Amino acid sequence: MFKAMTRSLAIPHFLYADELDLSNLARLRARLNRVLAAQQSSAAAAGGSGLDEANQQQPTKLSYLPFIIKAVSMALYQFPLLNARVEVDAADSGGKPSLVMRSQHNIGVAMDTPQGLVVPVIKDVGSLSIVAMAGELGRLQRLAAAGRLSPGDMAGGTITVSNIGNIGGTYLSPVVVEREVAILGIGRMRVVPAFDDQDRVVRKHVCNFSWSADHRVVDGATMARAAEVVRRVVEEPDVMVLHLR
16 A cells, blocks of 8 residues: 555646536436335345345445446546556666556446455446446445455456545545546535526535546546536436446
C-alpha cells in the first residue's frame, strides 16, 4: 500500500468535479427494488428452500453504485483513452513511455474493510446487466469484509470508482491508481431544495462527482466530455436501456 500510493502520487494529477442530480435515479432504483422484492417473494413461495444458485446470488436490493459504474463504462466506449494505461519499457534505453489501450472495462471499486483499503475489480462491466453487476459487487463486498479476496479478484483493473460518500464527505480529490489514468470519487448524497422548470421548490437528491486524471495522458476537455456522458446517463437513467447488453 505504501509503495503503491507513493508511485501513484508521482502521477501528475488534475481534478474535475461536478454536482449531479440523482433524483430520477433514486426513483428508478426504488421501482426496481420493489420489482426485485416481488420476484424474491414469488420465488420463495414457489420454491421454499429449494431456490437455485442463480436466485441465491441475485441481489436482494440495488444500491446506486451499479448504475454509476455502468454509466462510467458507457463513457469509456466514447472515451477509451480513460481506460488506458501508461507503460514504461525498462528494457528501452531511454525508458520511453507508451500508451496501452484496453478494450475491456474492468472497474475497480475501492472498499473500506477491517483489514484496510482494498480495490477488488468487477470484470468486463460492459457485458453485465445492472442486476448481474450488483450481484458481483455484493460477492466482492462479502469477500472483502471477510478478508478472503483472491489475487484474481484484485487484478486487472482499468479504472477505479471510490464511493467514499457512503462513509462521509461531500468533496474529495481521489488519487489515480497505479497503471490507470483516471479515477472517480463519489461524495455523500444530499437532499436539497431546488427550483424546477416551473420555478416551484422541489426536493432534489444531489451528489458531487470528483474525477482525477493523469494529465500526461488526459487533457481537461476530454475529462469534461467524458464526465458529461456520465452525468447525462446518471441524471437520465432511462438512457441505459439503449445500451443494455
